Amino acid sequence: MGQTCTVSAPDSAYPLNAYDWDYWSLKYAWRDEMVWQIETVDDAGDVGGYPSLALDGSSRPRVSYFDYARSDLIYAQHDGMAWQLETVDSGGYVGMYTSLALDESDRPHVSYYDNGNGDLKYARYDGAAWRVETVDSEGWVGAYTSLALDESGRPHVSYYAYAPHRDLKYAWHDGADWQIETVDSEGWVGDFTSLALDGAGWPHISYYDSTNGNLKYARRDGTGWYIETVDGVDNVGTYTSLELDGSGRPHISYYDITNDDLKYAWRDGAVWHIETVAHVSIRSLRGGGGSGSATLLALDSSGRPRISYLDGAHLKYAWRDGTTWRIETVDNVESMDIGASLVLDGSDRPHICYYDYIEGDLRYAQLMHPLLLDKQATPKDGLHNDDTLTYTLTISGSGQTVRLWDPLAASVYYITDSITSTLTPAAVYSPSVGAVLWEGTLPTDTVQEVRFRVTPGISGTEPLSLSQSIVNTAWLTVTAGTESGRSVSATVIVNGWRVYLPVVLRHSP
Numbered sequence: 421m422g423q424t425c426t427v428s429a430p431d432s433a434y435p436l437n438a439y440d441w442d443y444w445s446l447k448y449a450w451r452d453e454m455v456w457q458i459e460t461v462d463d464a465g466d467v468g469g470y471p472s473l474a475l476d477g478s479s480r481p482r483v484s485y486f487d488y489a490r491s492d493l494i495y496a497q498h499d500g501m502a503w504q505l506e507t508v509d510s511g512g513y514v515g516m517y518t519s520l521a522l523d524e525s526d527r528p529h530v531s532y533y534d535n536g537n538g539d540l541k542y543a544r545y546d547g548a549a550w551r552v553e554t555v556d557s558e559g560w561v562g563a564y565t566s567l568a569l570d571e572s573g574r575p576h577v578s579y580y581a582y583a584p585h586r587d588l589k590y591a592w593h594d595g596a597d598w599q600i601e602t603v604d605s606e607g608w609v610g611d612f613t614s615l616a617l618d619g620a621g622w623p624h625i626s627y628y629d630s631t632n633g634n635l636k637y638a639r640r641d642g643t644g645w646y647i648e649t650v651d652g653v654d655n656v657g658t659y660t661s662l663e664l665d666g667s668g669r670p671h672i673s674y675y676d677i678t679n680d681d682l683k684y685a686w687r688d689g690a691v692w693h694i695e696t697v698a699h700v701s702i703r704s705l706r707g708g709g710g711s712g713s714a715t716l717l718a719l720d721s722s723g724r725p726r727i728s729y730l731d732g733a734h735l736k737y738a739w740r741d742g743t744t745w746r747i748e749t750v751d752n753v754e755s756m757d758i759g760a761s762l763v764l765d766g767s768d769r770p771h772i773c774y775y776d777y778i779e780g781d782l783r784y785a786q787l788m789h790p791l792l793l794d795k796q797a798t799p800k801d802g803l804h805n806d807d808t809l810t811y812t813l814t815i816s817g818s819g820q821t822v823r824l825w826d827p828l829a830a831s832v833y834y835i836t837d838s839i840t841s842t843l844t845p846a847a848v849y850s851p852s853v854g855a856v857l858w859e860g861t862l863p864t865d866t867v868q869e870v871r872f873r874v875t876p877g878i879s880g881t882e883p884l885s886l887s888q889s890i891v892n893t894a895w896l897t898v899t900a901g902t903e904s905g906r907s908v909s910a911t912v913i914v915n916g917w918r919v920y921l922p923v924v925l926r927h928s929p
């Protein structure tokens with residue numbers, strides 16, 4: 421995806437990609453498309469259940485998740501070069517149903533379920549150490565946790581009480597103590613909770629009513645809780661994910677179990693609108709959900725929905741372009757309803773963390789512009805000693821921080837002050853390393869160009885001999901973010917036809 425090569429030379433075993441003949445050529449074309457970049461966060465045993473993803477102020481990913489092998493709660497963060505992992509809580513099968521939020525100082529807060537004791541727990545990092553506390557221990561409580569921080573950085577959590585009553589519960593910290601209340605107790609309610617706070621700090625919760633098979637929505641104001649059924653047709657409402665738009669109106673993604681559909685509901689004032697996004701295979705999903713659920717919803721800067729979801733053996737991503745839902749496959753992984761978390765960065769690029777059930781790994785995917793580098797030379801052939809050779813580099817890698825390194829061939833000399841560049845700051849020539857250099861962040865959605873001139877350092881006025889081709893390779897390397905170390909190269913050969921054309925002709929029919 422994103423690049424196309426057309427080869428018409430009869431023998432591709434020779435390095436023909438740097439030049440273009442009239443009759444034999446290798447041509448390279450590229451399009452500025454987005455591609456999914458996927459990497460493994462943790463593969464030490466069976467890890468990655470119930471992941472919850474957040475991005476810090478530098479758009480670097482942070483993830484909380486469950487380590488099945490050790491029964492621990494793990495926290496991972498990317499420092500710009502590599503993933504750093506640490507254990508937050510251990511012992512007794514703790515760390516299921518994690519939900520992660522970052523405060524204004526980018527310090528992590530995590531709500532999660534202690535399955536060994538049947539408690540709702542909460543952990544926060546204070547800058548020096550993790551502080552862990554039990555929020556609710558009345559019965560078996562704490563599944564399907566969903567965490568949000570208010571403007572003061574205080575935690576609010578929605579969760580499900582398995583016992584004794586199978587209710588939807590809500591807890592918040594008032595600065596001194598935890599306050600706990602039951603939101604809904606009409607039947608078995610509260611599975612698959614998703615919490616969001618509005619501009620005034622009031623909670624909104626979407627959840628599943630398993631007694632009636634309905635999607636429900638609760639909101640609180642200064643007078644109390646208001647509860648309504650959003651969708652009650654067939655068995656609907658599992659794996660809910662709730663977001664509030666700029667006007668505080670709710671948007672919810674969820675599954676229709678009866679019809680195997682991914683659905684999306686939103687309210688414009690007093691009326692709920694419901695639509696089917698895609699038909700999916702959800703029969704293989706098994707108990708789990710909450711944060712790190714099978715559907716995850718995010719709203720972009722225009723208020724349009726983006727949804728990551730599991731469809732059979734595929735992790736998929738859906739977005740609405742204004743009138744139509746567009747869907748693509750992110751990765752081929754075994755379906756697990758405890759397996760994904762979606763966040764959009766400041767440029768509306770999606771980031772997804774997810775659990776690979778077959779491999780037992782935690783993976784991270786982000787949608788990025790491809791890193792592309794092309795190099796051309798003029799003239800390509802018949803170069804004399806007194807001629808000027810011009811190199812042109814074309815670069816694309818929207819928003820990525822990179823280093824350009826173009827070392828000159830030993831047979832050429834750089835022409836002083838000949839560099840022109842659309843990059844900011846401009847590329848420079850370093851005599852100490854004999855290379856054209858640049859470091860910085862590439863602009864978004866634009867193609868950059870660097871051009872400079874050299875002269876060959878070989879005597880004579882006739883075209884260079886068969887052994888005097890000039891070979892040059894440029895490199896473009898990502899230096900920050902989760903893709904740090906990824907690189908592409910481009911090679912150009914001047915006078916190459918004098919070396920390779922006789923060989924190619926011998927292979928021609």
